[in-house]
Amino acid sequence: MTSAPSATALYDIPGPLTRQRHRLYGIVSTVLILALLGWIIHLLFDTDQFTSDKWTPFAYEGIQELLLRGLGNTLKAFAYAAVLSLALGAVLAVGRLSVHRPVRWISTLLVEFFRAMPVLVMIFFIFVALKVQPLPALVAGLTLYNGSVLAEVFRTGIHSVDRGQREAAYALGMRKTQVTTHVLAPQAVRAMLPTIISQLVVALKDTSLGYLITYEEFLHAGKLIASNLDYDLPFIPVVMVVSPIYIGLCMLLSWFATWVARRERRNVKTKAVEVAPAEPGTLLPGGQ
Amino acid sequence: MDVLTDNFSLYGEGFLGTVQLALCSSVLALVLGFLMASFRVAPVGSLRVLGTVWVTVLRNTPLTLLFFAVLLGLPRFGLVLPFQVFAVLALGCYTSAFICEVLRSGINTVPTGQGEAARSLGMTFGQTLNTVVLPQAFRSVIPPVGSTLIALAKNSAIAGAFSVTELLGTYKTLNELGYSIIWSFVWIAVGYLLITLSISALFNVLEKRWGVAR
Numbered sequence: 001m002t003s004a005p006s007a008t009a010l011y012d013i014p015g016p017l018t019r020q021r022h023r024l025y026g027i028v029s030t031v032l033i034l035a036l037l038g039w040i041i042h043l044l045f046d047t048d049q050f051t052s053d054k055w056t057p058f059a060y061e062g063i064q065e066l067l068l069r070g071l072g073n074t075l076k077a078f079a080y081a082a083v084l085s086l087a088l089g090a091v092l093a094v095g096r097l098s099v100h101r102p103v104r105w106i107s108t109l110l111v112e113f114f115r116a117m118p119v120l121v122m123i124f125f126i127f128v129a130l131k132v133q134p135l136p137a138l139v140a141g142l143t144l145y146n147g148s149v150l151a152e153v154f155r156t157g158i159h160s161v162d163r164g165q166r167e168a169a170y171a172l173g174m175r176k177t178q179v180t181t182h183v184l185a186p187q188a189v190r191a192m193l194p195t196i197i198s199q200l201v202v203a204l205k206d207t208s209l210g211y212l213i214t215y216e217e218f219l220h221a222g223k224l225i226a227s228n229l230d231y232d233l234p235f236i237p238v239v240m241v242v243s244p245i246y247i248g249l250c251m252l253l254s255w256f257a258t259w260v261a262r263r264e265r266r267n268v269k270t271k272a273v274e275v276a277p278a279e280p281g282t283l284l285p286g287g288q
Numbered sequence: 289m290d291v292l293t294d295n296f297s298l299y300g301e302g303f304l305g306t307v308q309l310a311l312c313s314s315v316l317a318l319v320l321g322f323l324m325a326s327f328r329v330a331p332v333g334s335l336r337v338l339g340t341v342w343v344t345v346l347r348n349t350p351l352t353l354l355f356f357a358v359l360l361g362l363p364r365f366g367l368v369l370p371f372q373v374f375a376v377l378a379l380g381c382y383t384s385a386f387i388c389e390v391l392r393s394g395i396n397t398v399p400t401g402q403g404e405a406a407r408s409l410g411m412t413f414g415q416t417l418n419t420v421v422l423p424q425a426f427r428s429v430i431p432p433v434g435s436t437l438i439a440l441a442k443n444s445a446i447a448g449a450f451s452v453t454e455l456l457g458t459y460k461t462l463n464e465l466g467y468s469i470i471w472s473f474v475w476i477a478v479g480y481l482l483i484t485l486s487i488s489a490l491f492n493v494l495e496k497r498w499g500v501a502r
Binding site: 010 | 329331332333334335338344345347348349350351352353356357360361364365366389395396398399400401402403404407413416417420421438442443444445446448449450456459463469470473476477480481484485
């Protein structure tokens with residue numbers, strides 16, 4: 001991943017003198033980075049973050065259960081949001097590709113609106129104004145946002161299928177629905193799978209917004225432990241336990257997206273369509 | 289309707305708070321992102337590692353977790369700053385990872401032959417960078433940078449929930465004053481639409497002026 005950039009417009013392949021110079025830069029920057037790391041660790045020790053008081057709570061079974069329950073709730077919200085936003089995305093994409101003008105207008109309006117609106121505003125609106133429970137409010141907010149982004153992803157996928165495929169299918173006498181479901185959609189989904197998974201990473205990350213509407217998810221459990229006076233307010237330890245798990249989960253899913261992208265690019269079934277890179281689908285709202 | 293006219297100063301304050309937050313963090317994100325992108329394409333191994341770790345970790349961090357850690361965690365190290373500054377730090381660092389990737393892929397779209405041609409004309413590294421590579425990269429990164437900055441403006445709502453002066457935060461005061469909660473949210477939504485659509489329009493203009501069709 002961090003091998004030397006082989007083909008870039010910036011440098012030639014370095015000669016012996018340049019390599020020597022680069023080695024010198026390398027040593028200096030390594031020393032600087034290590035010094036920075038050392039300073040952070042010193043700061044952690046200096047403010048007594050590693051005292052046993054602050055780390056004992058993690059040895060208690062009750063607290064471990066609290067954290068695990070929080071993680072379970074996070075994953076539950078993610079599962080609901082993922083399934084529902086895939087469904088909503090499919091519906092909106094079909095709406096945007098429809099031949100009936102009113103259907104197309106309405107779905108375009110919905111997609112553009114929900115994409116331009118911050119997720120948190122929608123979640124707060126559903127939670128505060130419509131007085132919904134935290135979990136359904138969180139799931140609904142995530143679904144509306146990610147569903148409309150996924151609709152755009154599906155639509156881009158359908159459009160990127162080589163147009164000979166569509167023409168051939170029509171020439172064989174297939175109906176409009178048959179063409180979409182049997183010819184275009186399978187290839188589009190294959191090509192867009194990396195982007196779809198990356199968008200699900202966004203959904204997973206955004207489940208942490210549940211913390212702000214008092215949904216009892218992972219971060220909420222961490223906050224409960226962190227604000228406990230008995231353990232000398234173990235805030236930094238909580239962050240050091242919670243964040244690797246959160247970041248690790250998201251990284252796993254991101255790597256899965258990259259892996260899928262590499263696999264699909266070699267697949268013969270994606271010959272007629274270009275496989276998208278593993279990046280969350282963000283296009284300029286209002287544009288395109 | 290009278291929710292807006294009665295509380296125009298409150299809404300105005302929140303709106304300006306969001307704009308200010310978005311502007312400051314955009315500047316931080318662009319600067320840090322440029323720095324990290326230059327680290328990631330550098331011929332020095334340790335800088336590349338630093339850039340890669342920065343991007344990989346921050347791209348996979350939930351922003352709420354980052355806000356949680358920065359706003360409530362940094363004061364534990366005896367660092368006392370206004371909440372607004374902490375919010376700018378969190379939002380700027382988070383977005384810098386995305387900007388970095390956009391800039392890096394922009395630099396990678398410049399064909400190798402361009403750099404080779406520049407060097408064979410005897411241009412120095414600085415000249416190659418400033419007159420050949422960066423101008424071309426700049427043209428191809430306009431739309432993705434626009435998308436990233438729109439995402440930043442939308443993410444600033446999270447700061448509002450952490451009690452920084454911000455547009456979303458105004459709903460609490462209005463709720464206590466007894467105004468219709470639905471209408472106060474409608475005006476908050478209009479405020480955000482105004483911001484995101486104007487960024488979008490700005491970048492469409494930039495794209496028309498400088499963008500190239502590839």
